[in-house]
Amino acid sequence: MTAITGPRGTPVIGIAGWKKSGKTTLTVQLVAEFTRRGFDVATVKHAHHNFQIDETEADSARHRRAGAAQVAVVSSERWALIKELKQQPEPDFADVLAMFDPCDLIVVEGYKSARIPKIEARRTASFTREPLAPKDTTVIAIAADHPTDGGGLPLYSLDDIAGIADLIEQRLVLRRQRHATEMMHAPLAPAIDKP
Numbered sequence: 001m002t003a004i005t006g007p008r009g010t011p012v013i014g015i016a017g018w019k020k021s022g023k024t025t026l027t028v029q030l031v032a033e034f035t036r037r038g039f040d041v042a043t044v045k046h047a048h049h050n051f052q053i054d055e056t057e058a059d060s061a062r063h064r065r066a067g068a069a070q071v072a073v074v075s076s077e078r079w080a081l082i083k084e085l086k087q088q089p090e091p092d093f094a095d096v097l098a099m100f101d102p103c104d105l106i107v108v109e110g111y112k113s114a115r116i117p118k119i120e121a122r123r124t125a126s127f128t129r130e131p132l133a134p135k136d137t138t139v140i141a142i143a144a145d146h147p148t149d150g151g152g153l154p155l156y157s158l159d160d161i162a163g164i165a166d167l168i169e170q171r172l173v174l175r176r177q178r179h180a181t182e183m184m185h186a187p188l189a190p191a192i193d194k195p
Contacts, residue, residue, distance in 0.1 A: 011172035014108040017121035018128040027109040039104040046110030
């Protein structure tokens with residue numbers, strides 16, 4: 001099986017688990033930790049419902065309701081493109097990853113069936129307690145808020161963000177592309193003549 005990666009081979013890590021398993025909290029904390037470490041991080045969130053990213057009375061929402069199939073919202077701080085699928089299938093996971101600019105890491109929340117390395121989140125408050133790891137060979141570690149059987153996989157507390165980030169950094173061999181690119185374009189130091 002070929003590993004799914006982002007643009008220019010960007011490593012991808014998934015955060016998977018059942019509803020209320022702590023996926024979003026873990027994702028947000030890992031993004032903050034990798035950003036603190038100097039990595040350029042992108043995220044993908046898979047939603048299982050008719051999500052709205054613009055408020056019902058926002059101008060962009062009004063454009064969509066009027067029939068626009070694509071709406072771009074642009075400002076000096078950020079931009080977004082909203083595309084109505086109009087009963088077409090959702091984009092293929094690999095195609096979604098290909099839309100990103102080059103970065104150091106893509107963290108994916110959801111997409112339980114994607115063939116990417118994953119951290120499985122487990123919480124006692126989860127709607128389902130059935131573990132994913134025994135049926136999913138892509139799970140590389142488990143993060144839980146309770147004692148659990150890892151089946152030989154590394155086990156972490158859900159709040160051990162530094163430990164989980166260390167594992168991801170080592171297993172995916174993360175490199176800071178942005179900094180490597182800056183170094184390639186940095187002026188060379190002047191040569192020193194030896195006497």
